[in-house]
Amino acid sequence: MDPYFFERxxxxxxxxxxxxxxxxxxxxxxxxxxxxxxxxxxxxxxxxKNHAQDLERCDRLLAPMKKVPDDVLSSIFLACCGPSDSKPQTMSPDHPAVVASHVCRAWRRLALSTAPLWSKLAIIPPSHPRDSTPYPEHPYTLMEEAKVRWESRMGHLVDMTRIWIYRPRAWPLSTVLRLTMANASATDLAEDLAAPVTPLFTALIDLACSVAFRWERTAIDIVAERNTDIDTILTLKAEDVPLLHTVRPPPDVCANRHCGHLL
Incomplete structure (x- = not known):
């Protein structure tokens, strides 16, 4: 181009x-x-862009993890859950078993077929709104909204427990069951809101007890106003828990005359 103009x-x-x-x-x-x-x-x-995508596909095909045998990979999954005698982790999307089962189709198949990966079951419901500090303004409206959210979370926990308890198949279970079904300091308003929640708690107890014959270790911490709310667990007998060798019930349950069947 003409430098005469560009220079000017x-x-x-x-x-x-x-x-x-x-x-x-x-x-x-x-x-x-x-x-x-x-x-x-x-x-x-x-x-x-196309070449980079093809390069990534080649890297996936050459990934060393693809050559890891299933038995070694299963051991890695189990190691992520901690030692065999460690406390069960709360069921959640962050649980190592769930994370491993969501990586890819092959890992999901392997994770679901690795029974010990699901053999630790911690059933710990979220706190009910009645156990929270009363709201200073519009308490009924706010607590009612909190109760609806709580019931949704509890429904999800019941569904998750129903799926989880059968994934270990015949493998012995290590369980934690922690429920608070009573609150002596609750207000009349809170008690009114809490009245319908007992079936959700008993559903969790019934699910846990439905596989009591596979309990190996269990930690039980239940606070209830009436024994009838937890009959399913209080009436368990020795023949119902043939594998059980470690149990940690709370002191108030130990005092119950039915609890002797658990020990």
Whole structure:
């Protein structure tokens, strides 16, 4: 291009009427060239993107993890859950067993077929709104909303427990059951809101007791106003828990005359 004009671009030089058509022609030529370069760059970027995706696919095929035998991979899954005598972790999306089962189809198949991975069961419901500090303003409305959220979380926990207890199949279970079904300091309002929650708690107890014949170790911490609310667990007999060798019931349950069957 003509250096005569470019050298004057950063000065106060004013093109003459005769020079303006020449400058416009140069500009049009440059604009066409830039547009052409942009198209070439876009094509190169698209080609680079496709090549990068193919490169990633090759890396996946060559990943060392693909050569790890299933038995070794299962051992890695189990190691992520801690020692065999460690306390059960709360059921959640962050539980190592759940995380491993959500990586890919092959890992899910392996995780679901690794019974010990699911053999530790911690049933710990969220605190009910009645156990919280009363709301200073509009208590009924706020507690009612909190109760609805709590019931939704409890329903999810019941569904998750129903699925979880059968994944270990015949493998012995290590369980934690911690429920608070009574609150002596609750207000009349809180008691009114809490009245319908007992079936949700008893559903969890019934699910846990439905596999009592596979309990190996269990920690039980239940606070209830009436023994009838927890009959399922209080009436367990020795023959109902043939594998059980470690149990830690709370002191108030130990005092119950039915608890002797658990020890």
């Amino acid at each position: 671009a950063n000065t106060n030089y004013t093109p003459t009427d005769e020079e303006i058509p020449r400058i416009r022609s140069i500009r049009n030529t440059l604009q066409t060239a830039v547009a052409s370069f942009d198209r070439e760059i876009a094509l190169l970027q698209e080609r680079r």
